[in-house]
Amino acid sequence: MKTPASLLTLIDEGVIDEVMRPLKSGKEAAVYVVRAGDDVRCAKVYKDMAQRSFQKRVQYQEGRKSRGSREARAVATGSRYGRRQQEAEWKNAEVEALYQLREAGVRVPEPYGFFHGVLVMELVTDADGFSAPRLGEVELEPARARRFHQALVRDVVRMLCCGLIHGDLSAYNVLVDPEGPVLIDFPQVVSATGNNAARTMLLRDVNNLTATLGRWAPDLLDTWYGEEMWALFEAGQLAPDTPLTGHFTPDEHAVDLDGVRDAINDARELALIRQQGREAADED
Template sequence: MKTPSGLQPLIDDGVIDAVMRPLKSGKEAAVYVVSAGGEIRCAKVYKDMAQRSFQQRVQYQEGRKVRGSREARAIAKASKYGRRQQEAEWKNTEVEALYQLRDAGVRVPEPFGYFHGVLVMELVVDADGHSAPRLGEVELAPEQARGFHRFLVRQVVKMLCAGLIHGDLSEYNVLVAPDGPVIIDLPQVVSAAGNNAARTMLLRDVNNLTASLGAWAPELLDTWYGEEMWALYEAGELHPDTELTGRFEHDESAPDLDGVRHAINDAREEALIRQQGREAAAEGD
């Protein structure tokens, strides 16, 4: 295929040998399958701010570290230099998160470097060597769904212990490899300690996974892992190997409790309806 302009500098520098095919294109970046030194990898080309449609960047960027005081002042003033720095920080975030999370034992793609604004990383494949499917694209037996849920909850715990929250975790950014799920797409990762919306984002991440996998194992819809792990995190009692129960006693006086529970229950009810529809269709066959 014709080499995209964003990848030509990597070929010129010998970082990659050739671009094989496009893998996906989203609101934040375009991903290509590339060859590099005899290995098949993927290259993520981040789109410029003017091309992106992702909303609520300010909410996600709250609490992120800025490299210097000059950069922080420029970003605060929204000057042209500040916008360039903010853009660079945005693109660097996923790269830094991947290295940090790999060190923390989280199952994310292995990064191989960041060159000319392009992230080169592991291509997650299925048993036949093809690009791995997303979690939302596979059918699961109840036991598989329960196992995936246990595994992914453990990954979220490890991320939280490393001080990070995915911020946009769902069935659409988890790939299914032969050895289990792999979490992808981290440019919106947030600081657990420095972002005021951290708890809300964590609960949304966990409950997105629960609602999706609960379609195959409905008993998961009665668990509260996100609330449990956040309470332990706030108390300083959460560790990567902490055993969670999925049970949680809600504080009925919490001001945002109703809104959070309505959102969670809506997602879980939708998943249950989908599951009942599948069962009805199977009975009719």
């Protein structure tokens, strides 16, 4: 196993003592099992910006605040410094989210620190001490699937009350330890109030979880928790312990903004065509 230079730096500085084995590798980062004293933890090494898709992250980063006016201007202009700043914010977003969500009672791995671009955190394990499986890798009885769904919906509510949306939640971003589901992978975390796609991402997150657990408990497929919690959030009535029913009646009188925009654009195009026709007739 080739140990990344960033992990060797952590060994030199005494943050960790040993890199034991690789755990997983994805498009955004590689995760390693490490030892720190008597504790076994994991270290998430974010991949270099050149190895990752920059454009795909733009939608997620909408609404995130830069740390200063210089950084904000650089990000807006797309300069090299601005891209580096945006990359740093992308990495810091997960670290900050983990600390905030742990404080709010969301089941996420405990973070131990962020060093030289490496996030050191709790290794989530099963009952035998091995790396915990993902939600999509376990078989569930209907009653247990419903309990998992209830726990995950409550964690999504707690996140939303913190002003955050996971943005990429699925069976691949949920681990299962002896106490239940644990949410992981937060670099794309979304601002619930500053991102125009926040509602869409929230509904996608909840629907992904419902579709996965609905395989074991089909009655979950008839629930509408995402729509219900977003309506309460918009109305300022959502709290971490707000009871949810899973029922939701859409407002049939709500304004169809997309339809209005389409109608306006169609009218503009029609007016342009007519104007071009009149000009052509005048020339004849």
